[in-house]
Amino acid sequence: MKPTVIIVACLSILLSSHTLSATLRMAFDADPISLDPHEQLSEGTLQFSHLAFDPLLRWQQNGTFEARLATHWQAMTPSTTRFFLRQGVTFHSGHPLTSADVVYTINRLKHSADFRAMFDTIQSAKIIDDYTFDVISAKPNPLILNIMTYVFPMDKAFYQGKDEIVKYGETFASRHVSGTGPFILEKRELGSRMEFKRNPNYWDTASPGNVDTLISTPIHTDATRLAALLSGDVDFIFPISPIDIQRTQQTTGIQLVTMPSTRILLLHMNQTRRKEFRDVRVRKAINLAINQSLIVDKILRGYATPAGQLSPNRFLGHVAELQPDYDLQQARQLMKAAGYEQGFRISMMAPNNRYTNDEKVAQAVAAMLAKINIKADLKTLPKAQYFKEFDDRSADMMMLGWQSDTMDSNNLFEFIIACTDAKTGLGAYNASEYCNPSITDDIRQANQELNPERRLRLLQGIEKTLYQDSAIVPLYWQFLTWAAKDKVKIQDVINDRNYPYIGDLIIEE
Amino acid sequence: MLAFLLRRLIQACFVLIVISLISFAIQDKLGDPVRQMVGMTTTPEVREQLREELGLNDGFITQYTRFAKNALAGDFGTSYYYKEPTIDVILKKLPATFELAFCAILLVVCIATPFGVITAIHPKHLVSRLIMLVSSIGLSIPIFIIAIFMVYVFSIQWNLAPSFGRGETTVLFGFWESGLFTKDGLSHLLLPSLSLAIALIPIFVRLIRSEMSEVLQSEYIRFAWSKGLSAPRIYFFHALKNTMLPIITIGGIQAGTLVAYTILTETIFQWPGMGFLFMDAVSRVDTPLISAYLMVVGGMFVVMNTFVDLIYGLVNPTVRLASHGL
Numbered sequence: 001m002k003p004t005v006i007i008v009a010c011l012s013i014l015l016s017s018h019t020l021s022a023t024l025r026m027a028f029d030a031d032p033i034s035l036d037p038h039e040q041l042s043e044g045t046l047q048f049s050h051l052a053f054d055p056l057l058r059w060q061q062n063g064t065f066e067a068r069l070a071t072h073w074q075a076m077t078p079s080t081t082r083f084f085l086r087q088g089v090t091f092h093s094g095h096p097l098t099s100a101d102v103v104y105t106i107n108r109l110k111h112s113a114d115f116r117a118m119f120d121t122i123q124s125a126k127i128i129d130d131y132t133f134d135v136i137s138a139k140p141n142p143l144i145l146n147i148m149t150y151v152f153p154m155d156k157a158f159y160q161g162k163d164e165i166v167k168y169g170e171t172f173a174s175r176h177v178s179g180t181g182p183f184i185l186e187k188r189e190l191g192s193r194m195e196f197k198r199n200p201n202y203w204d205t206a207s208p209g210n211v212d213t214l215i216s217t218p219i220h221t222d223a224t225r226l227a228a229l230l231s232g233d234v235d236f237i238f239p240i241s242p243i244d245i246q247r248t249q250q251t252t253g254i255q256l257v258t259m260p261s262t263r264i265l266l267l268h269m270n271q272t273r274r275k276e277f278r279d280v281r282v283r284k285a286i287n288l289a290i291n292q293s294l295i296v297d298k299i300l301r302g303y304a305t306p307a308g309q310l311s312p313n314r315f316l317g318h319v320a321e322l323q324p325d326y327d328l329q330q331a332r333q334l335m336k337a338a339g340y341e342q343g344f345r346i347s348m349m350a351p352n353n354r355y356t357n358d359e360k361v362a363q364a365v366a367a368m369l370a371k372i373n374i375k376a377d378l379k380t381l382p383k384a385q386y387f388k389e390f391d392d393r394s395a396d397m398m399m400l401g402w403q404s405d406t407m408d409s410n411n412l413f414e415f416i417i418a419c420t421d422a423k424t425g426l427g428a429y430n431a432s433e434y435c436n437p438s439i440t441d442d443i444r445q446a447n448q449e450l451n452p453e454r455r456l457r458l459l460q461g462i463e464k465t466l467y468q469d470s471a472i473v474p475l476y477w478q479f480l481t482w483a484a485k486d487k488v489k490i491q492d493v494i495n496d497r498n499y500p501y502i503g504d505l506i507i508e509e
Numbered sequence: 510m511l512a513f514l515l516r517r518l519i520q521a522c523f524v525l526i527v528i529s530l531i532s533f534a535i536q537d538k539l540g541d542p543v544r545q546m547v548g549m550t551t552t553p554e555v556r557e558q559l560r561e562e563l564g565l566n567d568g569f570i571t572q573y574t575r576f577a578k579n580a581l582a583g584d585f586g587t588s589y590y591y592k593e594p595t596i597d598v599i600l601k602k603l604p605a606t607f608e609l610a611f612c613a614i615l616l617v618v619c620i621a622t623p624f625g626v627i628t629a630i631h632p633k634h635l636v637s638r639l640i641m642l643v644s645s646i647g648l649s650i651p652i653f654i655i656a657i658f659m660v661y662v663f664s665i666q667w668n669l670a671p672s673f674g675r676g677e678t679t680v681l682f683g684f685w686e687s688g689l690f691t692k693d694g695l696s697h698l699l700l701p702s703l704s705l706a707i708a709l710i711p712i713f714v715r716l717i718r719s720e721m722s723e724v725l726q727s728e729y730i731r732f733a734w735s736k737g738l739s740a741p742r743i744y745f746f747h748a749l750k751n752t753m754l755p756i757i758t759i760g761g762i763q764a765g766t767l768v769a770y771t772i773l774t775e776t777i778f779q780w781p782g783m784g785f786l787f788m789d790a791v792s793r794v795d796t797p798l799i800s801a802y803l804m805v806v807g808g809m810f811v812v813m814n815t816f817v818d819l820i821y822g823l824v825n826p827t828v829r830l831a832s833h834g835l
Contacts, residue, residue: 040547114550167559168587
């Protein structure tokens with residue numbers, strides 16, 4: 001016998017079993033409301049989807065796509081894209097993954113109340129063979145790949161026949177799960193704990209991840225979550241409140257990782273409610289009176305990027321020259337020119353537990369408006385109540401945070417500044433009631449423009465018009481903040497969507 | 510006795526009706542439950558349809574009658590988030606809260622009684638003065654500060670006890686999930702029950718002290734001294750027994766404070782009990798769960814007060830329930 005071979009074999013077994021033995025205990029602020037990945041389009045659901053399921057393709061940190069269950073894809077016609085599925089992938093139930101599962105999933109997404117808005121643009125999906133399928137859009141679709149990041153193939157044989165999506169009742173899919181993902185759900189105590197074991201048959205054998213037990217506990221209180229990390233009861237938390245950032249950084253053995261997100265915070269000035277806001281000089285004056293940089297420095301402690309437009313710089317529509325301006329002198333002159341030197345009174349509303357330090361930011365804005373004699377009566381509400389008020393558009397000035405689901409400027413425009421249209425859902429969050437038909441036309445056109453150059457011009461054109469019109473008040477793009485023990489290498493698996501790819505996470509011993 | 514219980518039962522029904530009415534009246538102010546179910550991009554049309562399906566567009570009277578009819582049939586609604594009957598959800602969380610409250614009460618009894626007795630017997634002693642000083646400080650510090658301080662000292666600095674959660678549990682009698690029988694479960698109980706106890710101890714120390722000093726002045730204690738009974742027997746049997754009478758009454762009333770404090774403690778320590786459930790339900794606008802919780806707690810109050818009155822009669826047989834105005 002060759003003793004070296006045996007030793008090497010034993011060592012490799014030892015080593016491999018050693019690397020796959022880490023336990024990760026994580027505590028985030030949100031958790032999925034259901035095991036059904038199509039019940040709610042929310043951060044919690046998508047974080048869960050990346051654990052128990054795999055997407056066809058996913059975003060990488062550098063903003064490009066990474067092939068996952070789809071190995072490659074190609075555009076056949078302007079409205080048809082062919083996808084090639086990875087072979088040899090099995091679901092947790094043991095069923096093999098084929099095109100039929102993917103087509104089934106896309107059809108189910110088209111029936112989901114939450115995902116429908118995105119998947120309405122897709123007309124159908126067609127099976128070509130077991131590992132090939134076509135996705136056909138109604139019109140040329142420049143964002144087809146962005147949308148496909150939301151397709152997490154579900155096990156057709158496992159779900160079919162009992163796959164109804166119900167928002168307020170128990171369903172098979174809300175209690176049972178069979179995906180292809182790196183983790184298999186072992187135990188779930190709704191609202192307090194989820195336990196996962198690593199999928200032993202996971203297809204991605206090249207993944208360096210070594211987490212084999214994952215325990216996820218939602219902790220809603222900032223102080224409790226941080227205490228849990230500092231006391232060693234959990235290994236990985238999100239988010240960290242700005243006032244705790246310094247303390248977290250100074251703690252030995254704990255690392256803090258921040259990353260700019262694409263979520264824009266902004267203020268709407270309701271032009272229907274207030275005739276003053278119909279005057280572009282007043283809107284301009286308000287934009288000039290609000291000092292975004294000061295808000296970011298003092299209230300968010302530098303963990304945000306001051307914004308002068310909606311699109312963050314990784315989006316196509318971003319225009320580098322559009323910077324937030326602050327000029328109190330000019331703002332006062334504009335107010336005088338508009339005939340409002342004495343100012344006026346407005347009502348203002350903001351949430352107080354939805355975005356980082358949202359209440360303090362709103363208070364700062366109110367104080368800044370006072371400098372140009374606009375007296376804002378600020379009312380802040382918990383998010384559960386706030387969005388009801390937002391839907392009713394019940395204040396003159398309202399705060400909103402928005403993250404584009406498609407990672408594209410056009411989604412921001414569609415929801416925030418397009419003319420409101422109850423039928424299509426366009427402008428659902430346009431609490432400015434600003435309506436510029438030429439912008440709405442451009443939005444429609446950008447939705448089916450395949451030429452990147454022309455699309456860029458369209459989107460940037462919209463940003464420039466908004467800036468000239470001072471249609472809204474952009475404030476800043478939020479940062480995301482995570483903290484973990486030093487040995488947990490979260491730096492490599494996080495991304496600006498906050499869907500950590502825990503399957504690839506390495507925990508050093 | 511039977512008449513007394515019957516009267517109590519009628520009272521309980523009345524209390525529950527009032528609570529359910531109030532909880533229904535405030536529902537609209539809590540926010541929009543449909544908003545919590547859907548993502549941001551769902552169209553207003555779909556949301557409106559959901560509201561219609563859930564019957565949220567009906568008037569107050571229609572909604573309340575529907576609820577009352579179901580409640581009479583034993584159905585207190587289905588939680589939007591848990592998707593299970595609300596009563597089941599609450600009962601599942603009951604053991605955690607019960608064990609937390611039980612341990613806290615145990616700590617209160619074990620700590621407050623000797624301290625109260627000592628301060629009553631030796632009011633001028635340095636130790637007594639110290640106890641009184643600490644208890645007045647304790648009275649004025651809110652519970653969440655105590656809790657956060659304890660987490661900082663005991664779990665972050667000294668790493669003696671876990672900072673959140675319930676730890677490992679065992680199942681008793683097939684339904685009662687208990688954390689009292691594992692080392693991990695007990696260590697998780699330590700900080701929450703201690704902070705809950707610390708919030709209640711000062712008031713009981715003061716109460717026992719003032720009652721006890723009054724009792725120690727009374728004739729029968731003097732008689733006991735002259736009869737030559739031993740000091741421990743006088744203090745801890747004759748005097749303490751009579752001190753306990755008002756304490757039990759106050760204790761029963763304090764049960765309400767205990768419920769309020771468990772909500773705070775459970776939120777801070779992420780303790781998976783009824784209080785935490787309630788806070789969660791409020792933030793999720795899970796209105797059926799909120800109503801059911803309020804009714805369960807209301808029911809518990811009535812039961813607790815009935816028990817207090819019964820115990821009262823046992824401790825002091827001269828008190829007749831019937832003449833108690835009940």
